Amino acid sequence: MDNRKMNQLADDVHLIAVPFRWVGETLKLLFFILALPVVFVLSVIYWLITGTPIMSPDEVWLTKILLTIFSPFIATVICIFHKHWRRMRNPEYRNPIPAPVVFVITFVLVLAFVKCNFYFGWDFYSR
Numbered sequence: 353m354d355n356r357k358m359n360q361l362a363d364d365v366h367l368i369a370v371p372f373r374w375v376g377e378t379l380k381l382l383f384f385i386l387a388l389p390v391v392f393v394l395s396v397i398y399w400l401i402t403g404t405p406i407m408s409p410d411e412v413w414l415t416k417i418l419l420t421i422f423s424p425f426i427a428t429v430i431c432i433f434h435k436h437w438r439r440m441r442n443p444e445y446r447n448p449i450p451a452p453v454v455f456v457i458t459f460v461l462v463l464a465f466v467k468c469n470f471y472f473g474w475d476f477y478s479r
Contacts, residue, residue, distance in 0.1 A: 413479050420466065424458040 395406045407415070431454040435447045469476045 409479055413477070416477060420462055423462055424455050427458040428452075428455045 398404075399406045405412075428451050431447075431449070432451050435445075435451075438445045438447070466477075468474070
């Protein structure tokens with residue numbers, strides 16, 4: 353059997369399936385993005401109706417720690433997306449602050465917040 357014909361057939365099938373695969377991946381991403389606000393709103397409504405906290409104190413503490421650790425990365429990703437969005441709307445746009453500078457500034461601000469938290473006794477990280 354000729355392998356070139358089989359490879360050509362496989363390449364054709366993959367080429368035909370690409371648009372369907374792209375649509376499926378886009379729909380999955382869209383549903384995920386749309387589900388996040390719904391989950392947040394429903395959890396707040398549940399808290400308002402029942403009066404019980406949304407998360408246990410340990411989960412709140414873990415969320416604070418994770419947001420402290422990931423905030424420089426989140427700020428950098430938001431900066432990069434904003435820069436690309438502005439360039440799509442205006443190709444001549446130049447962002448005066450590069451992404452690594454945003455990361456360093458956010459990292460320094462987080463360290464300052466943590467230092468002030470323990471120095472002034474704000475109890476942000478207490479359980």
